[in-house]
Amino acid sequence: MAIIRWGLLSTANINRAVIPAIRASSRGDLVAVASRSLESANTYARRWEIPMAYGSYEAMLESDQIDAVYIGLPNHLHAEWSIKALRAGKHVLCEKPLAPTVEEVNRMAAASQETGGYLAEAFMYLHHPQTRVVKEFVQSGKLGELCVVRGVFNFALRARDNIRLVPEYGGGCLWDVGVYPLSFAQMVYGAPPEEVFGYQWLGESGVDETFTGQMRYTGGGLAQITSSFRSPWFTRVEVIGTEGRLVLNRPFVRMEENRRLTFHPKDGDPQELDVPDEFLYQGEVEDLHRVVLDNATPHLPLAESRNHILTATCLYLSARENRPVGLNR
Template identity: 40%
Template sequence: MTNTLNWGIISTAHINRRLIPPIKKSGRSTLVGVASRGPAKAQAYAAEWGIPRAFGSYQELLDSPDINAVYIPLPNNMHHEWAIKAAQAGKHILCEKPLALSVAEVDDMAQAAQDNNVVLLEAFQYRMHPQIAALQKTLGEGLIGEVKHITTRFSFVLEDETNIRLIKELGGGSLWDLGCYNVSFCQAVAQSDPVEVFAWQKTTAAGVEISLSGQLRYENGIVAHVHCGFDRSFRMSATIEGTTGDIDLSSPFLPDVDVNPSGFSHIVDRVETRIDTPVKDPYLCEVEALEAAALDGVPAPYTLAHSRGNIATIVALYQSAEQGKPVAVE
């Protein structure tokens, strides 16, 4: 087993700017190349970011024997195809969220990873960050008693109709782009997936969802509310209500990114106590999680079972919003 991940990035997506520095910083990773749909763009991007090799197609990068891990930040509708191709090429995979657009796609991708003995990890960076582990430990110790209710919000204004987030055929929609964090966070707190959901949505003339509010009911009695949208100002927050107190998070999904601090507040009888957590780049956390899984055989804290449950919940929320009735999560 090799002791280094030699990375290739499939596409020149804007989100790459978050992952390139951590890959270069990590002592167990090397950034080898980047691919685009043509050589000129790949070469220009490689020169801009100091990446040694440029590949003129995604498949050319996958065919390189010098690369054993890939990052896939492609549009949502392309994750399934290229994750499977990467697995078949023997590459470990960090794939952007949402991992896929259906449970069947998740199952296909997981099977391809298993068949080819590679690691497939969904890039929910905050699930690898110390903040979520500290939160789960705090809840497990009973600091706020029994968890009863979770509320999450994630939004920002997006009006550019050419943005891939607003193109339905590419897997656009605020729930796929933002709300996937909300649903995943509730999963982390409830330690399970919901059994039933109900949702309301607002769509554009083109049929793209730009705002969704949903209720999630868990078998253990927890009820969660998720709110996401491209139609209102930036907001990111989470509140967990228990029988003896509450916990508030101002940066549940982007801890230690830009001006968003990690840590959370414990509130009892309107008295607030700050609980700090280790400061760390969450994108480095996901790089290290793939390293540990691929190089050491250490299971990632966010598994494909988690990914499958998250996608199943999102699909059910969309079905509920379209049908106007509660939907069971399958």
């Protein structure tokens, strides 16, 4: 098997980001799409020039023409369909967050272990060269001792019928965009926090439409994260150390728009760091190809994804109960 034959499990909006990545790869072939209705699958397949269309997710999973599926379902369906796909002998690239509970992630990981199928959280920015440059820069010690990671991901969610506003679907801004700065802080500190405190502003539907979180890491490093559906689009990350600050104006998305990665040393002028250009969604697709075809080590191990989910669930618990929550509770 020199090529991975991909199927899209649903006609989600986010497919449009992953389709070009599969098509740009010499090791991937987009062969199928499945939808809850055959009419929608056919329409989508025609529009995106995808050879095969299935009128149910089950039907696509039964096909022996597909090696890997991309899952862009609402969050509450990630576990169910990842496990079904793994049991059907497919590899799985599943959107972030992997699932809204740690228990579901554990079951997904167990299914991957049992079947030998690869399962990865589609956290595209963690695969981008900019994130690798940040990691190497932090490890170089030029920032000194790490003090605080501050990260923001906000956007104005206008459509009130969006899956992100449905509590039973795993809606909420922390699950949707707060997990970006949350995972960024985990990447920088190399581990999840020891303790968290969260505050949330709940909207009419009952999901958090603004969420702020404080995190404390082993060794004393801290993080502050903010996410919101209520304010204009804005992203930023600062990694603050005893010797200076690293500032990212496009840490997670829209990398192609005037991206800057700037080191502000304690003394001296700011320095721009070079980052190779790469399509934002390419890395996650190539990672699956490397793991499945070359037996390479995954770039984002499931244990790290599980810690994203553990941290987020502790933040939600903290916000509900108005108390600090330890991750080893």
